Amino acid sequence: MHSGEGSSDRAAPSTTLSDFPESARVLLDAMPDAVLVVDDDGRIVLSNAEAEALFRYEPGSMLGMKVESLVPLGLRQRHEELREHYHHQPLRRSMGTCGQRLTGITSHGSVFPTEINLSPCQYGGATYVVAAVRDISDRVQLDRDHRRVLASLDSLPSLVVVIDPDNLWIGYANDGARRMSGYPVDELTSMTPLTLLPGMSRAEFSALVARARTDGQATAETDLQHSDGRRLPLEIWATFVDGVPGGDAAVCVLFGRDVSDRRQAQDQHRAVLDKLRRVAVSAGISIWTLDREGTVVFAQGAELSHLGRLGDAVGRGIAELFESFPTVVAAFDEALGGVDTSTVVSVGGESRQISFQPVIGDGSEVVEVIGTAVDVGELEASRQAAAWERDRLDATHRSMSQGMLTVSIEGTVLEANPAFCGLVGLSHTEVLNSRRPFSFLSEREGNSEFEATWMILAEVGHVEFSTELVRPDGSRIPVLVTADRIAGHPDQALVLFSDLSIRRRFENDLDTANAVLVAADERERIARDLHDRVIQRIFATGISLQSTQSRTADARIAARLGQAVDELDLVIRELRTSVFELHQTPSGGASGVRRDVLAVIDEATRVLGFRPDVRFEGVIEDLDIEVEVDLLAVVRESLTNVARHAAATAASVAVTVDDESLELVVDDNGVGSKPATASTGHGMSNMAGRAERRGGNLVMSPNGPGAGSTLRWWVPLPSEQPESGR
Missing domain, CATH: 3.30.450.20 (PAS domain)
Incomplete structure (x- = not known):
């Protein structure tokens, strides 16, 4: 039989409560919480159905058991001591108000956290304790x-x-x-x-x-x-x-x-366009960019001087600019279909070749058109214009945030932009040495599947799917892959890799x-x-x-009633502290002065061998930083004195703040100290000095023979706490 149910703990109940009303028993069984009634010997004389279900006992089998059978083995002796103490001062209260964690154990040996409320009850001339237990x-x-x-x-x-x-x-x-x-x-x-x-x-x-x-x-x-x-x-x-x-x-x-990196890339892109503008002006070549509607969005200062039209053309439509040259408008319309076009027009006895090259976006659609006007008789100027155009496209590719590959239909990597090299964690040379673009992809995608992908690309011209890129260190990056055949180059494809990590994050x-x-x-x-x-x-x-x-x-x-009222006041203060902490911004712990005091107490716990009780009253977070420094020093020194001289087994720390003053009270149950002796030593003089500098005082007094000592450190607070103090 498990330790949660020992036969040695079972005996006939001292009071059977046989005359307990049946209607009351029905009400107890209907309650959502487990309810136990315990006599002054600590034995269970009544339990409801929820209690038997919670602790996994058969109906009626809990009667006569010691209530300690429901407590984990290591806590039973302490529980019995606390029960004896409660028997002498029975009050309606909740257990665990001092911060300890309460647990119960089932008949199967399973331990679970609980919330327990106690209430004394008089029945038939005897005193019982009613315990309401809840699994939390x-x-x-x-x-x-x-x-x-x-x-x-x-x-x-x-x-x-x-x-x-x-x-x-x-x-x-x-x-x-x-x-x-x-x-x-x-x-x-x-x-x-x-x-x-x-x-x-x-x-x-x-x-x-x-x-x-x-x-x-x-x-x-x-x-x-x-x-x-x-x-x-x-x-x-x-x-x-x-x-x-x-x-x-x-x-x-x-x-x-x-988005500092993106803002920087945009500035660099504008700088490239400005440089291109200056080169076009110095070379006497007309270069401009048009959107899909035919509106000029970028142009060299006198880009249409070849056509006898001077001035800035930005914001004007191609139909207006070339109204006397319908072949130019037709060439632009054809370029919107994704092919390079050109036409030759005669202006002032000179032949000018007007060329349009589409720029393909992510969705295989033309997003803009690059237009140039050059003197057909000047081949060198034409080659320069082509070189500038390539530089512009190359700059566009380099500034793209998406990874990009240019590949042949056979799978040979022809070019890769820096964004793709960064995605896969390889150098530009290493990427170009890869024979297949899918060699960078997750191994879960079989080669046969990618062979089918390239077949679809060859037939349809577009394919899109999601997969993962695998870097040399084994990390994986989710990407959306979009592949399109390049207009004018049927044996090549442009593959874009969009990083999906940010979206998923x-x-x-x-x-x-x-x-x-x-x-x-x-x-x-x-x-x-x-x-x-x-x-x-x-x-x-x-x-x-x-x-x-x-x-x-x-x-x-x-006197007993006065003591009970004082205990209730203490419970209310502790509950208000708990409510305050629950209202704090969720950050995983205490904050400000409260956190610093708790940290000092954590340090002292290792020296004392036990953790002192802590209580806060008032809004301590608004303390001036210099006052906080003194407070932390006095807490540390006073607990050090307890560890060195008091031979105590328990101590408490209370910090109280009101509108006018700050008070620290450190109490222990050690051997006590004489005021004359306590006033000597550097530690006490330092604590007293910190109080006196602020107009306060330090009082060290014994509680009586063998009852420990009490230290009170009090300082007044400024009428207005500085806002920058914390």
Whole structure:
């Protein structure tokens, strides 16, 4: 029989509760939580069906068992001690309020996390304890998942912020936002994106959010203002994520990506065009670029002087510019079909050859047409124009963000641009030495399948599919492959490789952001329940006890009631601390002064051999940085003194902040110290000096023989805390 159910722990219950009303038993079995009734000997005298199902016992088999049988073996002795203590001071309360993790064990030996509430009960002249037990495995797992999601978001290189679509305030920012902006996360969550995006007005940003709400997603390109004044080119995506049912409304998630490289490539492209303009002017050659509608979008300053038409032609249509030369317009229309065309016209006794060459885009369509006008009699000028055209195309290929290969139908690689070499992690020479372009692809794609692909390309002229590129280090890059036959060169094909990694990463970012919001809503719900229900009920109980205390004539009972009220006040303060922590921005841990104090206590735990209890009261995050430095030093020194001199087995640290002062109280259960002795030594004098410099004081007093000592360090606070202090 498993340790969760030992026969030695079973005995006939001291009180059978045989006269317990059957209707009450039916109500107990209908309760959603496990309910156990335990007598003063710690034996189970009543259990409902949910308790038997939770701990995996047959109906009725739990009666007479020691309640410690439901506790993991290593905790049973401690549980029995706590139960004896509770028997002397039975109060309605929740277990685990001091932060310890509660667990139960089933009859099969499975351990699970629990939430337990205790309440004393008088029945038939005897005192019983009613325990309500709840399995919180799902809540614990949700908390773990929440921390993992936050860690994933913080590991992203891109900026991720969650904003309120109504007032535009940032409610969450990941570590990527901190790195890109230079602002701490707590500052980011106290501003709107307009502070980070000075290039966008409030109306423009609100319009972006409105488009995202209507269309599901909206994008824009602007500049990010760094905290040091620098500006970073940024491409942003805005999308909406629905809240959980019964929770908050939908929120807007903003993703930002650094596009400095793309902005630099665009500047380089404009520089190449400007250089081409200057070369064309100096050589007396007409070169211009037209869009599909025939409008001139680029031209050399006097590009039409060969036709007797001077001036800038940018923005004018080809039908207007060449209205007297219908063969030129016809040649342009033919070039829109994807073939190189030319025609010769006579102007002023000289022959000019007007040529058009189409530029093919990603979708095998003509995206623009390059036009040139040269003197047919000047062959050298014609060769130069062709060379310049090749240079322009080569510059275009080099500036492309997509990988590009030019291959023969037999599969020989003729040319590759730098983007493709970067994708596969090979040099230009290594790529050209590859006989087959699909030698770079994933091995899961068989050669026979690619042979069929090239057959389709030879017959149809276009093919598109998704696959993966395999780099020499074994890493894989998802790509969309588009292959087209080159117009005018039926034995060659242009193959484009579009990297799908960014798209997939942003899809994953959206899923991750949604998970973060679901977890955040759950934290808010728990905080609301604690504040609106649990704290208020405890407070009402304390008021009732105070009222009873004032009416009783028995001094001992009045003292006991006063002690109970004090305990309830402590519970309320600890619950409010927990509510405050739940309301903090989800970042995987404490923040500010609270985090620093906990870090010092973690250091002292290794020396003390136990972890001191910690309690915070008031808004400690607004402390001036210099005050925080003194506070951390005194916490560290006081715990060091406990470890060296007190021979203590327990200690507590309480930090209290109000509008006027900061107080630190360190209490231990050691051997105690004499005030005269405590005042000696560098440690005590340093702590006292830190208090006196700020107009405060340090008091070290024994609690009594063998009852330890109490250190109180108090300093006044400035009337206004400086904003830059934290």
